[in-house]
Amino acid sequence: MxxxxxxxxxxxxxxxxxxxxxxxxxxxxxxxxxxxxxxxxxxxxxxxxxxxxxxxxxxxxxxGLKGISCIELGVTTANADLHSSKAAYAESAPWRLTKALASLRDDMTGQIKIEGLYDDVTALTAAENAFVEQLAFDPTQVAQAEGLTRPLLATKPKQALANEPTINIEGITAGYQEAGVKTVLPRLATAKLDFRLAPSQDPARIPDLVRKQLAKNGFEDVKVNYLVGQPGYRxxxxxxxxxxxxxxxxxxxxxxxxxxxxxxxxxxxxxxxxxxxxxxxxxxxxxxxxxRAHGANENIKLNDAVQAVSLLDRVLQQL
Amino acid sequence: MxxxxxxxxxxxxxxxxxxxxxxxxxxxxxxxxxxxxxxxxxxxxxxxxxxxxxxxxxxxxxxGLKGISCIELGVTTANADLHSSKAAYAESAPWRLTKALASLRDDMTGQIKIEGLYDDVTALTAAENAFVEQLAFDPTQVAQAEGLTRPLLATKPKQALANEPTINIEGITAGYQEAGVKTVLPRLATAKLDFRLAPSQDPARIPDLVRKQLAKNGFEDVKVNYLVGQPGYRxxxxxxxxxxxxxxxxxxxxxxxxxxxxxxxxxxxxxxxxxxxxxxxxxxxxxxxxxRAHGANENIKLNDAVQAVSLLDRVLQQL
Structure with a gap:
């Protein structure tokens, strides 16, 4: 410039x-x-x-970019961790949490089982879909490169990447996690989730939709805490x-x-x-x-920089 | 003596x-x-x-004592943790694990949904049950003292404590667990489980029963590692x-x-x-x-010690 x-x-x-x-x-x-x-x-x-x-x-x-909504689920089932012999009568936090999580998603397709979650997804137009179809995405190559041990969740992964909401467990934690065993019945369990959203979706709706669905599934005791979110745009x-x-x-x-x-x-x-x-x-x-953006040895190629500057130059002149 | x-x-x-x-x-x-x-x-x-x-x-x-069998479940779904945008097509380890766990237990009753697991449970005899019935166990008091937030799992908690096998999650871990968010799709997830067993049960059977049930439920990729176990006795x-x-x-x-x-x-x-x-x-x-056995300020009362020595004395003389 x-x-x-x-x-x-x-x-x-x-x-x-x-x-x-x-x-x-x-x-x-x-x-x-x-x-x-x-x-x-x-x-x-x-x-x-x-x-x-x-x-x-x-x-x-x-x-453009997809949207995102990050929440945390938390369960508390007792005043303190209990001796695991009490599993005979006391419900534990990790059981509540794993059951609650499992109720929110179809593990064969990745489909989210939360009422209303797909309501504000706008389908791709024919013109948009034409762009998506042109993208290079070879499921076999991707699975091999990333070492995926499970079948791909999407029959149309390119479309899914562009326009389908996902529910991801960023992390889950409860009880004893060191070597060996500790016969404890954990009172606390938490999971961090992120939802990637179609560009048309409103991330602020997510926590409430999750709360309602959990209550409907019998997990009204599972707390939903909104962490951060951002609408997408296309x-x-x-x-x-x-x-x-x-x-x-x-x-x-x-x-x-x-x-x-x-x-x-x-x-x-x-x-x-x-x-x-x-x-x-x-x-x-x-x-x-x-x-390697943000990583060790982050790098660019000089020729790529020259090309990008030429593109910028050309775009500014054509405007 | x-x-x-x-x-x-x-x-x-x-x-x-x-x-x-x-x-x-x-x-x-x-x-x-x-x-x-x-x-x-x-x-x-x-x-x-x-x-x-x-x-x-x-x-x-x-x-006597109940038996116990401790196992670890582990899932690996990729070579490395992935960016969570890839949830559009890539299955994650914590989803596999939570679904696998959820398939092993009825969360309303605590009943274990593993074929054959109850086969070697011997029912209480009338004489045994009479002893169990005499035990003090007030569900309301217990729930209050321990701050239980969920209903008791057992309709007969005294019997359950003595003779019912349980499946407990000692700990579960996957992905990011610190403050805030990290949009990662975790490749690894593990859970430590302990099974408390009726005194008649064989703890060495458990890992294989779990493996078979997981395969039956579609989770043949979930690894089962036997940690330690001990038969009970009554x-x-x-x-x-x-x-x-x-x-x-x-x-x-x-x-x-x-x-x-x-x-x-x-x-x-x-x-x-x-x-x-x-x-x-x-x-x-x-x-x-x-x-407070094993804890800070572990203590006994002197009178309890005197009574216990008297009991030992009496038992030895009566033999």
């Missing part, structure tokens, strides 16, 4: 930068800030801060900016060098710009499939 | 002492040792090393030694000062003496309901 500015004495469009430092802890203030500064932040499109080439070396352009695939970025990318990366991802299966505050400001939000960047 | 010896120049019966130091780690060598020394250990009856007064101040005489309530000790105790503690417990709901190596040597095994001692 600096180079363009120096060469041309200005930029062909106005550029606003939005920098926030809370992405790794849930971007808790982005929506609030964006709401308060909508006038100031008006624009024609948003270029998201990151992106990478996929394993096949294609640049992935990402049109850019309108018909928006001219989507076409512009895709075509610019193909000019630079080659006709087969680009994939368009409807929305990442991950979460992030795209909602604040997409839905609040009504803008398309597209992410692309300089990473590669082995960039 | 020393006092009696000094006063009488001898004891009225032969006394053999058996001392072992592994009780707190499962008494792994008692059965082996006893088998190898059966001739040497022949006797008419066994007095067990401990006992206490109950909360009502009655001396509890215990005629003395024949018709044996003259039971009558002798009970009558001696009533003479010292008063007609209402004694309760006879068919067998403790806990575990211990009584089997080695009871079943291998074919002897009645009765436990009684100098503890009280608040002795």
């Amino acid at each position: 600096l180079k363009y500015y120096q060469e041309h004495g200005g930029l062909p469009v106005n550029v606003k930068f939005y920098v926030e430092g809370e992405e790794e802890i849930g971007s808790r203030h982005v929506i609030k800030y964006t709401e308060a500064h909508q006038q100031q932040l008006q624009a024609d499109a948003v270029i998201w801060e990151g992106g990478a080439k996929n394993a096949a070396g294609q640049l992935a352009i990402t049109g 850019s309108d695939v018909q928006h001219p900016f989507v076409k512009l970025v895709n075509e610019s990318a193909r000019a630079i990366y080659g006709a087969d060098g680009v994939e368009y991802v409807l929305n990442s299966a991950g979460a992030g505050p795209a909602y604040a710009f997409g839905r609040l400001l009504g803008l398309p939000v597209l992410g692309f960047g300089i990473g590669n499939a082995n960039s | 020393l006092k009696y010896y000094q006063e009488h120049g001898g004891l009225p019966v032969n006394v053999k002492f058996y001392v072992e130091g592994e009780e707190e780690i499962g008494s792994r060598h008692v059965i082996k040792y006893t088998e190898a020394h059966q001739q040497q250990l022949q006797a008419d009856a066994v007095i067990w090393e401990g006992g206490a007064k109950n909360a009502a101040g009655q001396l509890a005489i215990t005629g 003395s024949d309530v018709q044996h003259p030694f039971v009558k002798l000790v009970n009558e001696s105790a009533r003479a010292i503690y008063g007609a209402d000062g004694v309760e006879y417990v068919l067998n403790s709901a806990g575990a211990g190596p009584a089997y080695a003496f009871g079943r291998l040597l074919g002897l009645p095994v009765l436990g009684f001692g100098i503890g009280n309901a608040n002795s």
Whole structure:
């Protein structure tokens, strides 16, 4: 951008930068800030801060993110841990919790058994589905690379990644966990869950839906604590900016060098710009499939950086 | 005993002492040792090393112990923990484990849903049941004292404590357990279980029964690891030694000062003496309901010690 500015004495469009430092802890203030500064932040499109080439070396352009809702389930069954001989009459916390969890999901399909949870999922349009079908996802290769010991849960994993809500146990803990045995009947058990949500879904609904379903299943004693959440967002695939970025990318990366991802299966505050400001939000960047983001030896390839700068240059000029 | 010896120049019966130091780690060598020394250990009856007064101040005489079988369940579903967005297609270890556990037990009754598990449970005889019925166990008081938040699992808790097998989750662990959230899909999940067994049951059968039932329920991938176990034992309530000790105790503690417990709901190596040597095994001692065994401020009351020595004296003279 600096180079363009120096060469041309200005930029062909106005550029606003939005920098926030809370992405790794849930971007808790982005929506609030964006709401308060909508006038100031008006624009024609948003270029998201990151992106990478996929394993096949294609640049992935990402049109949004899934939502997420994180909750904690907790059960208390007694004043103190009991001697396990009392299992003859006393219910224990881990039994309550495992039964409660098991009642929320079909383990053969991953389908969530919570009434109303799928109500605000909007089905993929034909245009969206066409993009999804173009993605590379070989179930056999994925299963082998990740060492999966169980069959894939989804018959259409690409669609599931883009648009299906999931219920995941991040962690579960109760009682004695060291070596050997300890004949204790645990009074406490907790589980952390995250729900990945279709971009159309409202994460704030989740805790209450879980509470109601647990009560319905006979687990009204299981406490549900909302930890953090974020709505998703998916850019309108018909928006001219989507076409512009895709075509610019193909000019630079080659006709087969680009994939368009409807929305990442991950979460992030795209909602604040997409839905609040009504803008398309597209992410692309300089990473590669082995960039080890946030890890040891995080890396980029210099050529990828040069290509990404060229893409940015081209997009700004075409706007 | 020393006092009696000094006063009488001898004891009225032969006394053999058996001392072992592994009780707190499962008494792994008692059965082996006893088998190898059966001739040497022949006797008419066994007095067990401990006992206490109950909360009502009655001396509890215990005629045996339940058995126990401890196993660990383990599930592995991938090479590494995955990003939780992959829940769209990848099964996770804690889901497998919670579903597998939930399939093994009726949470309304505590009934174990493992085929064959109740096969070697011998029903209480009328004489045994009469002893059980005499025990003090007020469900309301127990629930209040222990702060139980769930209904009692057993309609007949006294019988359940004496003779019903139980399946208990000692501990369960998977994934992230610290504060906040971590959007991980855990590859590993484990649970430690203990089964308390009726004195007639064989603990060595348990791991295989669990394995078969899990496979039957569709969880053949859940690994079952046998940790430690011990058969139980219950003395024949018709044996003259039971009558002798009970009558001696009533003479010292008063007609209402004694309760006879068919067998403790806990575990211990009584089997080695009871079943291998074919002897009645009765436990009684100098503890009280608040002795805090193994805990801080472990204590006995001096009068309880004097009473227990008198009982021992009387029993030895009556034999």
